[in-house]
Amino acid sequence: MPASPSSVPRGPLDGIRVIVGVCAGIAAYKAAHVVRGLTERGADVRVVPTQSSLEFVGTATWEALSHNPVRTSVFEDVDSVAHVRLGQEADAILVVPATADFIARARMGSADDLLTASLLVTRAPVILAPAMHTEMWEHPATRENIDVLRSRGVHVIEPASGRLTGRDTGVGRLPEPEAIVQFTQSVLASGERARDLEGSHVVITAGGTREELDPVRVLTNHSSGKQGTALARGAYVRGARVTLVLAGASVEPPAGVEVVRVESAADLSSAVRRLEGEADALIMAAAVSDFTPETSESKIKKREDESGLTLHLTETEDILRGLVERRAPGQRPRVICGFAAETGDEHTNALAHAKRKAQAKGADLLAFNDVSENAFGSDRNELTFLDAHGEIIGAASGSKDEVSHAMLDHVAELLTRDHG
Numbered sequence: 001m002p003a004s005p006s007s008v009p010r011g012p013l014d015g016i017r018v019i020v021g022v023c024a025g026i027a028a029y030k031a032a033h034v035v036r037g038l039t040e041r042g043a044d045v046r047v048v049p050t051q052s053s054l055e056f057v058g059t060a061t062w063e064a065l066s067h068n069p070v071r072t073s074v075f076e077d078v079d080s081v082a083h084v085r086l087g088q089e090a091d092a093i094l095v096v097p098a099t100a101d102f103i104a105r106a107r108m109g110s111a112d113d114l115l116t117a118s119l120l121v122t123r124a125p126v127i128l129a130p131a132m133h134t135e136m137w138e139h140p141a142t143r144e145n146i147d148v149l150r151s152r153g154v155h156v157i158e159p160a161s162g163r164l165t166g167r168d169t170g171v172g173r174l175p176e177p178e179a180i181v182q183f184t185q186s187v188l189a190s191g192e193r194a195r196d197l198e199g200s201h202v203v204i205t206a207g208g209t210r211e212e213l214d215p216v217r218v219l220t221n222h223s224s225g226k227q228g229t230a231l232a233r234g235a236y237v238r239g240a241r242v243t244l245v246l247a248g249a250s251v252e253p254p255a256g257v258e259v260v261r262v263e264s265a266a267d268l269s270s271a272v273r274r275l276e277g278e279a280d281a282l283i284m285a286a287a288v289s290d291f292t293p294e295t296s297e298s299k300i301k302k303r304e305d306e307s308g309l310t311l312h313l314t315e316t317e318d319i320l321r322g323l324v325e326r327r328a329p330g331q332r333p334r335v336i337c338g339f340a341a342e343t344g345d346e347h348t349n350a351l352a353h354a355k356r357k358a359q360a361k362g363a364d365l366l367a368f369n370d371v372s373e374n375a376f377g378s379d380r381n382e383l384t385f386l387d388a389h390g391e392i393i394g395a396a397s398g399s400k401d402e403v404s405h406a407m408l409d410h411v412a413e414l415l416t417r418d419h420g
């Protein structure tokens with residue numbers, strides 16, 4: 001039986017109209033994965049390639065992937081004023097890859113093809129994912145064009161470093177398609193918010209630590225790293241320099257952020273100590289193991305006598321509490337945030353546990369979520385924000401990108417306060 005419209009699963013971008021502009025670069029083939037990622041999440045995608053990009057990927061590919069007709073010129077569909085309508089109706093325009101030439105034309109306000117015309121018409125967010133050779137990316141002309149576009153509110157995803165088209169490696173590589181799609185989701189979730197974290201360095205820990213038991217075994221937890229990476233993406237979208245300390249997570253790190261990979265609670269603590277002096281805000285979203293075993297040099301063997309194995313675990317350092325205790329008045333990190341994933345028990349409900357934790361840890365902001373229903377790995381979350389006294393100062397529910405922006409609103413507000 002065919003699925004009725006109401007039983008068709010709804011994606012997080014259901015009905016959102018996204019124009020995907022494609023420029024003439026070898027990375028154009030990666031835009032195919034971006035288009036697929038957007039349509040799979042329910043977006044209504046219109047691909048607008050530049051004429052010369054069709055040398056790399058043709059219209060048949062774009063029409064098949066987007067399920068929509070493809071136009072490049074302002075002289076097609078003239079009767080329906082397509083060169084204006086597309087841009088007016090879009091909820092976002094994403095250009096992937098954005099070449100140096102396209103970036104220059106966008107800065108100039110050219111309107112000599114359907115893509116640049118759409119850029120001039122739209123009032124929706126514009127996202128550029130540049131890809132080019134390092135020399136072109138670093139050229140003062142490109143740097144200046146990017147600065148001007150950013151000052152106009154255009155979102156530019158910093159290219160990644162790595163293998164380029166030829167034998168060379170360097171900055172200029174297109175970030176992974178999944179990271180570009182997720183960046184777009186975060187921009188859409190940010191709504192009308194401005195680049196209010198520009199000039200701030202935000203350090204975020206995410207994922208679950210892994211404590212080594214022996215060369216083949218680890219003790220870890222269910223953290224997917226999705227909430228912490230959504231926060232990192234959100235802070236980058238809002239203009240911050242972001243360092244993500246990622247513990248053992250398999251989640252794709254966001255585009256544009258610096259990533260420090262760690263394994264154990266002790267590694268995470270060292271990374272935090274290294275970074276805390278340069279962080280304006282530090283958010284502890286990682287699920288840090290409270291206990292660690294003594295690591296055996298060799299693989300622990302099965303007991304012949306079936307006596308079982310007793311592990312002796314010692315407590316790890318409370319990194320969040322240490323951060324708060326070390327900070328002298330007026331010092332960095334100016335804003336320290338933590339999380340409290342709680343369940344209720346027969347004596348106390350989850351919120352009461354969180355309030356107590358907020359007071360005990362003394363962080364400027366604590367985000368509480370009730371994990372009685374087990375939210376691990378989910379794409380949605382429900383957070384209640386508590387201050388250092390355990391008082392509720394806000395709440396948010398929605399996608400992990402949406403709740404991240406709500407949390408970052410509090411961070412931005414705290415950063416403007418004087419901690420002296």
Ligand code: CTP
Binds near residue numbers: 286318319341
């Ligand atoms: N945290 C930390 N260092 C640890 C354990 C946790 O910095 N060794 C941080 C987490 O990153 C989170 C906050 O403290 O921001 C609360 O973590 P949680 O596991 O909920 O609390 P615990 O302090 O471990 O207390 P308990 O497990 O007893 O509830």
